[in-house]
Amino acid sequence: MRLSPFIRENSQAIIAEWENFARSLVPAADGMTPLSLRNHISYILDFIANDIDTAQTDTEQTDKSRGKKPKTGMDSVAEIHAALRQAGGFNLDQMVSEYRALRASVTKLWGAQDFEPTRQSIVDLVRFNEAIDQATTESISYYSKKVEHSRDLFLAVLGHDLRNPIGAMMMSAELIAKIESLTERQKMFIAQVSLSGARAIGIIDQLVDVTRARLGSGMKVIREQMDMAFVCRQLVQEMRSLHPSRTFVIKSSGDTIGSWDRPRIGQVFSNLLGNAVQYGFTELPIDITVSGETDAVSLAIHNQGVPIPNDKIVGIFEAMVRGGAEGSGTTNLGLGLYITKEIVAAHGGSIKVSSSEKDGTTFTALFPRSIDAAAVGGDIVQSADNRPNR
Template sequence: MRLPQFIRDNTELIVGEWETFARSLVPASDHMGPLALRNHIHQILAFVTADIESAQTDAEQVRKSHGEKPESLYPSAAEVHASLRFDGGFNMDQMVSEYRSLRASVIKLWQAAAPESGPEDMRDLIRFNEAIDQALTESICDYTKKMDLSRNLFLGILSHDLRNPLGAISMSAQLTMKIGALSERQTMLQSQISDSSFRATAIVSSLLDLTRARLGSGLPILREAMDIGFISNQLVDEMRVLHPNRDFVLTVSGDTTGDWDKARIGQVFSNLLGNAVQYGFRGAPITIRVEGMPREVVLSVHNEGVPISEDAIGTIFNALTRAPAPVDDTQRTPLTNLGLGLYISKEIVTAHGGKIWVTSSEREGTTFTAAFPRTVKTPD
């Protein structure tokens, strides 16, 4: 008997084995009845049988093996199944194991019913595995999207809700120091509380920016007339105070005024300067250039240090990614960030309609460059 017909004739038997296996996936299955455990298995089997029987060229088979499929306005049965399993508390391994069990169950039952196989049976088996793989891939993709969305929402809620208590801690510490009548040790402790809450607030703000970017809402940009050259002077002066043993060389040329988000531009500048301090050799200067061009203002931060590999350059602006540390740990500042600075910098530059990139070699050192257009292109 051909495999598609066997599946249709034995659907209830196959579905029964699916349900039995799904029920073994505790504790997620503990609260599920038969209908929930069987969700969309009939539709998945219908897709599998239809796919086996459909005509398929060699080119189509290759495209399918590469994970390509026709676009659809509606989610497939496998995608809906993944979504329901996610909502039901199944983890990824449990959901994937359902497909492994389904594959083994169908093949076992079919071989028992027809122990002798011919060329057509082998073709059916190949097409069956292709269809199961496609359904599995669709389920994994949908499950991953749901998991990412859930994680990002959690980070967003956590970051948002932590800002108020952290702000209260910081404000209380500052007010206590202003009131006075504190001993030297009490003043030192209050200062440590204030500094720690400031760093924690910065981390929370970075996580909130990460969440906004990943959820697709983008970073909020509030444009106003400003001078990037003036801001760069302020920030470099601050870095000189924070790192008195490092040499910062700033050059500003041309017209560096325009309409940008002052706080966000400062955030990009601070991230790039902090990155140079962290990964640059201590004895080498950090060179900053701000150049006013006719259509844009270009900011670059250069440091000498162990070069970034080509592979790392391709992912360095991704979230939660750090450049590899230098071999000589004495040449750098200890790691103090989450690997979000460059990712957020990229999102800020992109939100301004600009570009950011990096070049790095042992001979030339490492240079991060960000270009901010003076005007934003509007859709036609």
Template sequence: MRLPVFIRENTDRIIADWETFARTISTDNSPLTSLRLRDHIMAILAFIADDIDSFQSKTEQVEKSRGEKPHSLNTTAAEVHASSRHDDGYDMDQMVSEYRALRASIVKLWLAQKTGPSDTDVTDLTRFHEAIDQSLTESIRGYTVKLDAARNLFLGILGHDIRNPLGAISMSAQVMLRLGPSGEREKMMLNQIRDSTERANEIVTNLLDLMRSRLGTGLPISRTSIDVGSMGKKIVDEMRSMHPHRQFDIKLQGDLAGDWDQPRLEQVLSNLLSNAVQYGFTGTPITVGIAGLSDRIEMSVHNSGAPIPKEAASRIFDALTRVQVGETGEHNADTQNLGLGLYITKQIIVAHGGTISVTSDETGTVFTTILPRHAPVIPT
């Protein structure tokens, strides 16, 4: 009996055999009913049988073997199955294991009823494995979409809900500071509240920026005419007030006017300076250089500190990456950040059409940013 015919005529046997394995998978949710457990398996089996029977050219065969079959515009049964498994508490490995079990059940039952080999067996088995792999690919894609949506929803809720209480705490601390605390201890505690809420707000901002960049649309940029020199002085002054025992130098050169998103560039410089404070040797200066050239500006931040290992420099702008560089500066590098600052910094620079790079050796570490003076002209 041909394999596609066997699948159609023995669907109930195949599903019953497969369900025995599926029931061994445990999740944090309640055990699934038989109907819920089987959900879209019948439709997936129908797809497999039809796929084996369908005509396939040599080119299509090669494309499918490489996983390059065009993605259907319609949602497939395998994608819906994956979405249901995500909602039922299955992880990716458990969902994939279902396909391994389904593959084994079909082959085992089919071979058990055969009396001898036939000329079509190899072709049927080849097409069968291709069809199973195609369904598995679609399920993984569907599961990933569901996982991304859940993560983005979580980040969105986090960013929306946590900012209100943070704002209230920060405002209360600032009002009390203006009214004047009764003693130095109270003043120190209020300053700590203010600094901690600013830090928490920075974390939320970075998480939301990470979410936006992972959606593939890039970070939103709102360009206005600004002077980067004035912006640089403002951020350096803020860093001096936050770290009064550290030395910050800024050198400005040339025409520093252009069209950029000022809050975003302030975020870039603040991130780079915070990184320099964290990893630079205490007692050594941190230098900011901003130079205006004919069509661009170059902004650099230099600190003296332990060199970044070469193998780490290539991934320093990746999300959730924290580089170990031995001795650190003011803070403990393991606990002060989520590893998002440099990733977000690069995304902002890229959104402006610029580049950012890092060099690091015994003389210190320098982050260099190049920004086009104006937005690139997009051909119509």
């Protein structure tokens, strides 16, 4: 029997074989009814059987084997299946594994038949695999689009629905602060509202950056000619205003002019300086060094403080990881170093950290001076001298 009529006549057995596998995809499949698990599988089998029987040119065969068969105007059964699986909580790996299981179910049952392989059966098997590849590609593409749409909705909520009411709250606090009859205690409370609102906006900005980086959009950079040392002095001055009791020492050398994203570079300085302030000994200075090299400019921020534990250094640049001492009482979400890493990588640069009780902690970021210099791509480097920090 040829493969296409075999699929049509044995669809229930094939689906039952496949369903046993689908049920193992917990927790996504946990509690789903047989009908939910089987949705569109019979339609996919019909598509495959019809595709095997359809004549095609060599070019069409090549395109289909690469998952590039031209689309019709309507959503395919594979795309509908992807939408249902995404809505049902199946992740991408689980959905792809369904197609692997379907492929295995068909070939297992067909191969169990008592027949001698012929040239036609080999052609049918090739056509079957091409159809599975095409359906898998369509499902992956559609699933990815659904995830991207969900991401855009999430960013819209953060960027608009939360930012606007927080902005209104901060504006109200500023207006109330202008009332002359307020007591000192009332002024303190209003100032706290403004400060908390500003912090909430900062957290939203961080989460938006992290979401874009982790869901595939990447950290966008808009390059312009700028002086790294000048931006350094600006950010250090702001940090001095926030922490007047701390000492900051700036050293710059060489040509520090290049093509970078000024606001993003400001984020790097702000995150690394804030990190040094938070974990450095208060009575010792924080040293900032900007050095112009041949094709790049390096930034090093050093502080003396308790070294980072060895078990923290490996994931120091990951999101939601904090390297400070336990019980420090900080409400830091642990996003600063992750965002810093993404900004540096987006510029084609590298970042590393070294820390020890003797030498203190130093974060060093290297930024290629131009797009051409960064074309080779950047990487993230983590190093430790004796014991690492933060």
